[in-house]
Amino acid sequence: xxxxxxxxxxxxxQLYFPQTRVECHYSLTSDHQWSxxxxxxxxxxxxxxxxxxxxxxxxxxxxxxxxxxxxxCCAVFHACYLPRPSAMEYQFVYVDKMGExxxxxxxxxxxxxxxxxxxxxxxEERDEEDGEEELLLVVPRAQLxxxxxxxxxxxxxxxxQALNVAKKETENERENSKKARMEWEREREAMKEEISExxxxxxxxxxxxxxxxxxxxxxxxxxxxLTFELSKLMADKAExxxxxxxxxxxxKVLTDREKEGNMELERLKERVKKMSNQMKHDEEKRKTLQVxxxxxxxxxxxxxxxxxxxxxxxxSLRRELRELxxxxxxxxxxxxxxxxxxxxxxxxxxxxxxxxxxxRANWALEREAYKHAAETxxxxxxxxxxxxxxxxxxxxxxxxxxxxxxxxxxRERDCxxxxxxxAKRELQELKAGLRRAQTEREEQQLEKQDLVSYICQLEKGLxxxxxxxxxxxxxxxxxxxxxxxxxxxxxxxxxxSVCSPLFLxxxxxxxxxxxxxxxxxxxTPASDAQDEKRQQCEKQLNVPELINPVLSELADSxxx
Numbered sequence: 001x002x003x004x005x006x007x008x009x010x011x012x013x014q015l016y017f018p019q020t021r022v023e024c025h026y027s028l029t030s031d032h033q034w035s036x037x038x039x040x041x042x043x044x045x046x047x048x049x050x051x052x053x054x055x056x057x058x059x060x061x062x063x064x065x066x067x068x069x070x071x072x073c074c075a076v077f078h079a080c081y082l083p084r085p086s087a088m089e090y091q092f093v094y095v096d097k098m099g100e101x102x103x104x105x106x107x108x109x110x111x112x113x114x115x116x117x118x119x120x121x122x123x124e125e126r127d128e129e130d131g132e133e134e135l136l137l138v139v140p141r142a143q144l145x146x147x148x149x150x151x152x153x154x155x156x157x158x159x160x161q162a163l164n165v166a167k168k169e170t171e172n173e174r175e176n177s178k179k180a181r182m183e184w185e186r187e188r189e190a191m192k193e194e195i196s197e198x199x200x201x202x203x204x205x206x207x208x209x210x211x212x213x214x215x216x217x218x219x220x221x222x223x224x225x226l227t228f229e230l231s232k233l234m235a236d237k238a239e240x241x242x243x244x245x246x247x248x249x250x251x252k253v254l255t256d257r258e259k260e261g262n263m264e265l266e267r268l269k270e271r272v273k274k275m276s277n278q279m280k281h282d283e284e285k286r287k288t289l290q291v292x293x294x295x296x297x298x299x300x301x302x303x304x305x306x307x308x309x310x311x312x313x314x315x316s317l318r319r320e321l322r323e324l325x326x327x328x329x330x331x332x333x334x335x336x337x338x339x340x341x342x343x344x345x346x347x348x349x350x351x352x353x354x355x356x357x358x359x360r361a362n363w364a365l366e367r368e369a370y371k372h373a374a375e376t377x378x379x380x381x382x383x384x385x386x387x388x389x390x391x392x393x394x395x396x397x398x399x400x401x402x403x404x405x406x407x408x409x410x411r412e413r414d415c416x417x418x419x420x421x422x423a424k425r426e427l428q429e430l431k432a433g434l435r436r437a438q439t440e441r442e443e444q445q446l447e448k449q450d451l452v453s454y455i456c457q458l459e460k461g462l463x464x465x466x467x468x469x470x471x472x473x474x475x476x477x478x479x480x481x482x483x484x485x486x487x488x489x490x491x492x493x494x495x496x497s498v499c500s501p502l503f504l505x506x507x508x509x510x511x512x513x514x515x516x517x518x519x520x521x522x523x524t525p526a527s528d529a530q531d532e533k534r535q536q537c538e539k540q541l542n543v544p545e546l547i548n549p550v551l552s553e554l555a556d557s558x559x560x
Contacts, residue, residue, distance in 0.1 A: 006032035007094045007103035010072075011153075018082040018110045020146050023153060024075040024092050026059075026103070030068050034061055037097035040075045042082075045089040045107055050099055055081040059094065062161075072160055074153070085112040170353040173360065184367065191374055195335070198381050202324065205388045209321060212395055216314060219402055223307060226409055230300060233416055237293060240423060244286060247430065251279060254434065261441065275433075282426060289419055296412055303405050310398050317391055324384060331377055338370060 010025045024040055041053035057075050065071055083090065092105035255276065345363060 009092055009094075009103055009105040012092065012105045012108060014108050016082070016108060016110050017112070017146065018085055019079055019112075021079050022077040022082060023150065024057075024077065024105075025072070025153065026075070026092075026094065027072050028061065028070060030070050032102065033067065033096075034059070034065070035097045038102075039095055041093050041095065042077065042090050043093050045091060047093075050093075050095055050101070053093070054083055054090065072157075074157065083110050085110050169357075173353070173356055177356065177360075180363075180367070187371075187374070194378070195331075198385075199328075201385060202328065205385075205392075206321065208392065209317065213314070215399070216310075220307075222406070226406070227300075227304075229413065233413070233420075234293075234297075236420065237416075240420065240427075241286075241290075243427065244423075247427065248279075248283075251430075251434070254437070258437075258441075261444075275437075282430070285426075286423070289423065292419070293416070296416065299408075299412070303409070306401070306405070310402075313394070313398075317395075320387070320391075327380070327384070334373065334377075338373075341366065341370075 006029050008027045008029070010027060012024075016022050026040070028034060036058075038059040039056050040059050041050075041056035043053050047053075055077060057077055059073070059075060061071060061073055087109065089107040089109055091107050093101055094103040096102055345366070
């Protein structure tokens with residue numbers, strides 16, 4: 001059974017010359033299953049068996065042939081194997097490996113060319129040293145036509161191959177363009193996702209910066225409160241220092257008075273020395289407190305400078321955020337431009353295949369440029385995100401430092417409060433000591449007045465001369481004004497009342513009161529000084545030796 005549909009003969013002539021080779025052109029369809037054992041034979045018309053061929057050649061296919069595709073092929077029969085010229089008709093027959101006939105051509109004959117009618121002359125020019133020469137060649141028309149036909153066939157085969165190559169290239173270009181378009185769309189979607197993520201990150205960072213600004217405002221408010229409290233503490237310190245100065249002035253006045261009053265009492269001088277030493281120690285403590293306060297002020301100034309620096313840094317962060325906004329707008333414009341260029345590229349892809357060849361290089365360059373721009377944008381965005389992260393870390397460190405400084409300020413505030421409390425306690429103790437000293441001095445003055453009045457009465461009663469008065473009145477002149485008033489009162493009393501039992505009872509009550517006061521203040525050195533003073537006065541005046549004769553005389557007197 002013939003398979004004429006799978007193989008088709010093309011360009012089969014009616015006449016062939018046996019002196020030249022014969023080319024058989026045929027086409028294999030996609031349904032044909034080619035093998036190396038397929039062959040083409042020249043058969044006489046009316047043949048009945050495949051073995052009745054005159055000559056044959058193997059059916060060859062071009063390189064790169066794949067089964068299931070249509071292809072054009074050519075088989076060559078050399079002149080030595082061709083039949084002689086005659087009126088017998090022949091035809092080409094394609095036989096496959098199974099011995100079945102796949103195609104038959106139309107009939108043709110082999111004839112010899114006529115000698116005169118079918119001859120043609122050709123001119124051929126040759127360049128020689130002497131000059132140009134023209135040669136006339138007589139060639140049969142059939143041979144000339146056969147050569148031209150072969151040249152046309154060769155050109156046709158070359159053109160067919162070139163066309164096949166062009167088709168393959170166009171198909172490859174289409175596939176590559178589709179793949180590139182898919183890759184570009186994937187990259188575009190990835191870039192959109194990255195841009196959305198970066199926008200979310202920028203919004204998150206913007207919200208964090210807003211929160212940081214709110215916290216910074218809170219820190220500023222707390223700092224203002226701390227500065228206000230520090231100013232209050234400084235004012236309290238200044239007031240305490242002023243009070244200390246006033247107390248020092250009072251202490252100086254009191255020390256002067258004590259120096260004037262303690263010319264006679266050596267023990268009081270020692271106590272005054274001790275009090276002065278204590279005051280010096282207190283002054284040293286105050287000086288140390290002043291130094292510590294100055295150091296605290298310097299630390300507060302350093303904290304203020306740090307806060308100013310942090311404010312400057314926040315302003316710089318705001319500027320950087322504005323720059324980020326401008327950059328984001330620039331990237332949006334670039335994306336819009338990229339979209340427009342993508343639309344242009346899609347329009348260019350819809351053009352002819354030849355135009356695609358020419359624009360392929362430009363499109364590849366543009367794609368590389370877009371990739372480079374996208375990479376640069378990615379790098380910029382990564383750098384910006386890194387800078388934002390660094391700023392956040394730096395702000396966290398600043399926050400930690402501020403918290404530490406706040407803790408230190410709280411500690412310093414507590415320490416300053418404790419120191420101020422201790423200073424106030426010391427001041428209260430000093431005031432209490434000064435009040436005690438004043439009370440002791442008043443008691444000493446009262447005792448002095450009593451002793452002076454008692455001595456004056458004794459002198460009046462004994463009739464001693466005024467020289468003794470001057471000796472006794474010398475220490476009283478040192479005492480303050482109340483003693484002089486008491487002396488005037490005593491001098492105004494009558495001499496008869498000196499030895500009265502009322503005077504003795506009052507003197508005894510005052511002595512008992514002094515003894516009870518001395519017992520209550522046994523720990524204080526003032527009582528010892530008073531006892532020693534009394535002993536010295538009694539030793540100087542020899543009161544019992546003077547009182548005994550006076551009492552004996554008064555006993556004999558009529559007053560009793």
